[in-house]
Amino acid sequence: MKGAYYEGNKRFSVGESKIVPPGPGEVRMKVAYAGVCGTDLHIYLGHMDQRVKVPQVVGHEASCEIVDVGEGVTDFKVGDHVVLRPTDACGKCPTCERGDINVCPSINFIGITSPGAFQGSWTVPAHLLHKLPASINMVHAALIEPLAVACHDVRFGEVTDKDYCVVIGAGPIGVLEALVCREKGARVVMSEVNPARVKLVAEMGFEVVNPAETDLVKYVMDATGGDGADVVFEVTGSQAGAEMMTKLPRTHGRIVIVAIFAEPKMIDLRTILWREYTVVGARNYVKQDYEEAIRLVASGNLPLDKIVSDVRPIDRVQETFEQIASGSANFMKVLFSCSD
Template sequence: MTKAVYYEGNQRLRSGDAPAMEPLPGEVRIAVSYAGICGTDLHIYHGHMDHRVSFPHIMGHELSGVVDMVGPNCGSIKEGDRVTVMPLQPCDNCPACDAGHRHICHKLKFMGIETPGAFQKYWTVPVETIVPLPDNLSLKHGALIEPLAVACHDVRRGKVAKGDYVVILGGGPIGTLIALVAKASGAEVLVSEINPHRLELLENMGLNVINPLERDVVAYVEEATGGAGCDVVFEVTSSTAGAELMTRLPRTRGRIVVVGIFNKPVPVDLHKFFWRELEMSGARVYEREDFSAAVELAASGKLPLDTIISTVYPLDQLAEGFRQMESGSSVMKILIECQ
């Protein structure tokens, strides 16, 4: 047996035993080093995704670890390899999969939601989900690869190029990583955020910031771009205010990428799309190439990843990590040490 933390509904978490699953053919068992608490985990914790989980449920999908045991038919993966996981299990038998878009499979299972996740000492996963980590990347930083892959995918969807003026609406963990990836791509970046702690943190990372409660974002961007507007907007707030603002910022034929999850329809000014021939894209998760880009970027040492990690808790204090996440005021990314 091993240890895990179970979600039992109604914001209840319980530490307990879990079977140390021996890997079947095509499976690998990971000794989980660190696992990050994600906004999705918080949604599960608050009961918003109870229809997708099986109780008791082990959450978590952002992780790093070391291969502990390898089942048959696992290719070159071996014990002792340092790895992370791309936590998607597509059906390979739907129109999206047939079109090559397995990451947004119509019947996609997201590991840590529809299946048990990483908040446990040992996690057995399909070998095809394994992503190797280089030796020069710390395991703490390795636990940030999954959200960094989200950011790499978002920036790729936005077709961000060197010299672009990019605005990110929302400076939480994903918005911050999008800003860092866009800046690393050669773009000029502005992050709109209202949380004072995050504004200070973003500035300390060398990012330009603006508080929309204190300054007019549209006027600021127009002045900065000579009246043209920005090249790309990333909407990461999932708010009605963000949906309203995102159409007022782009230049003619500018681009909008919707990253935030809107659970209900919100008003969007379609006249702006007509008037300036705007483009809008959705960005859901990531593809394998985004994980490769994230690993390469993290290993380069160009990103201030230590600054993004707010706190590290041991596995049996996962509930405290969720309580700190809920406070929101001074948190960016919380990691759980699972060994």
């Protein structure tokens, strides 16, 4: 079985996947499918070279089957279908003691600082696994990690069936947030400038506004009788998004910051004060977000096939990252089939 190794300088090599026997508390898994995340793209572009020691197998969004079980592992057995929660927290610091394991300052993110999922054989700590019901198809299961991000974000937005939600940015996380909001019974509008993404989310049945063509503020105000949105998700990381997010909520509305902003942006603090907004950051996920994501995938209600743009062998890793980085292919989510 093969593995894709990030070598630095926008290069991947394809080699053998190392068979690492599971130590105590670990399992070895066969990776079925692994998705390319924005984080993997940042690694490819060299933005995270201080954290990634090369050559390194990256990737962390995967569906897997257990093939070997280390000493002391009792919750899992060979043949189980599982997904990994790749955030391995220290468990000892004040943040972890409060239960906030997603934001532990010394978190080990598997697939960044240790070997990841773009390989056929993957050995990981068993305490980070979640078992999948047999009914879940493994292509869909590869979307559980980003869906858990969306579940976490929507939970922090306290979204209910009475809410009018705006998601600024229709990339994979934005679309999954919109799906989770819709599952909660909320009304959702997406804002997106890329025409291919506008088309895709419209096909998924979402109201979508291209703010380059339509006045989004007027659209939201007209739709809410001049009141404004209950919850706004900022998923673009852009200055335009940072400015837009304070223009859309009602008084006492909520803003959830999801995008990873590369540098500080100007935001309208006066409006946050004046209209008494709640602004929260939301990052990663905890166990309950994974459990909700698994439940949602198992329900079969989500149009996940629409999100998967392509499934391809690991041999095409270099070409795939070049296509994503150049924007030439308009992918939503590409998966590698890792067990070929």
